[in-house]
Amino acid sequence: MQRSKDGTLKNAVRLHDGLILESVLIPTKNRTTACVSSQVGCSLDCVFCATAALKRMRNLNADEIYDQVVAMDKQSKLYFKRSLSNIVFMGMGEPLLNYKNVLLAIDKITDPDGLAMSPRRITLSTSGIPKMIKKMADDKVKFDLAVSLHSARQEVREKIMPFANKFPLNDLSKSLAYWYQYTKKQITFEYVIWEGINDKKEDIHALIKFCHQIPSKVNLIQYNSIDDPSFKQANNSAIALYMNVLEKNNITVTFRRSRGKDIDAACGQLANKTQ
Numbered sequence: 001m002q003r004s005k006d007g008t009l010k011n012a013v014r015l016h017d018g019l020i021l022e023s024v025l026i027p028t029k030n031r032t033t034a035c036v037s038s039q040v041g042c043s044l045d046c047v048f049c050a051t052a053a054l055k056r057m058r059n060l061n062a063d064e065i066y067d068q069v070v071a072m073d074k075q076s077k078l079y080f081k082r083s084l085s086n087i088v089f090m091g092m093g094e095p096l097l098n099y100k101n102v103l104l105a106i107d108k109i110t111d112p113d114g115l116a117m118s119p120r121r122i123t124l125s126t127s128g129i130p131k132m133i134k135k136m137a138d139d140k141v142k143f144d145l146a147v148s149l150h151s152a153r154q155e156v157r158e159k160i161m162p163f164a165n166k167f168p169l170n171d172l173s174k175s176l177a178y179w180y181q182y183t184k185k186q187i188t189f190e191y192v193i194w195e196g197i198n199d200k201k202e203d204i205h206a207l208i209k210f211c212h213q214i215p216s217k218v219n220l221i222q223y224n225s226i227d228d229p230s231f232k233q234a235n236n237s238a239i240a241l242y243m244n245v246l247e248k249n250n251i252t253v254t255f256r257r258s259r260g261k262d263i264d265a266a267c268g269q270l271a272n273k274t275q
């Protein structure tokens with residue numbers, strides 16, 4: 001376990017076969033959120049993400065995912081004197097590429113004989129796999145959905161998330177409309193603004209158009225360096241411009257400061273550096 005100066009805890013957990021997963025516990029004034037991994041490494045190739053460099057070593061099974069959460073619930077009680085309040089599937093891996101195990105683990109987390117957590121306190125964050133988003137809607141899941149969007153322009157998104165060439169934004173948008181139709185749950189778009197990549201007015205306008213197709217809100221996330229000089233967080237004025245223009249277009253937008261940066265525990269930084 002490593003402890004950040006902001007209170008965030010990062011765990012490296014050795015599995016029975018020697019592989020290591022990472023999980024992060026993030027305390028705020030009123031909440032303690034567990035950021036949970038679904039795979040060791042990741043099958044996808046987002047170029048800004050340290051986990052991508054590990055490649056996918058294997059899927060976690062449902063018990064490994066559940067145990068990860070139970071361990072963090074114990075940590076939360078020990079260090080912050082309260083149970084976990086929220087869970088986000090935003091750690092290592094793409095949860096929709098390990099769907100069966102993620103769902104089984106969520107069943108246990110929400111079961112009265114398990115942690116009895118409300119599904120409304122659980123968010124699954126995906127890079128956006130249309131077929132699986134529709135499947136979740138068909139399966140009538142009760143948790144929330146976040147999508148790592150980062151660009152609403154196909155050509156830009158393909159550069160930073162190359163797998164997106166197989167999952168065009170049009171298909172993603174249709175699957176999200178389907179999700180909303182069946183779940184009535186608003187979608188959160190996770191979005192980092194990088195200098196010279198997606199900080200232009202045309203990027204903002206594309207995002208507005210995309211958001212207007214589906215009930216949604218935007219969560220701008222501070223970028224965490226992974227030692228790649230081609231990715232630099234946009235300056236404050238670019239972030240302010242995004243926020244202003246989105247708000248003027250009636251889109252709810254929040255800005256999330258990263259936690260645990262000093263111990264490589266922040267979004268996109270999980271890369272088993274503690275090994």
Ligand code: SF4
Nearest residue numbers: 042046049051052093
């Ligand atoms: S951002 Fe998420 S989906 Fe993309 S490579 Fe990293 S862990 Fe995988």
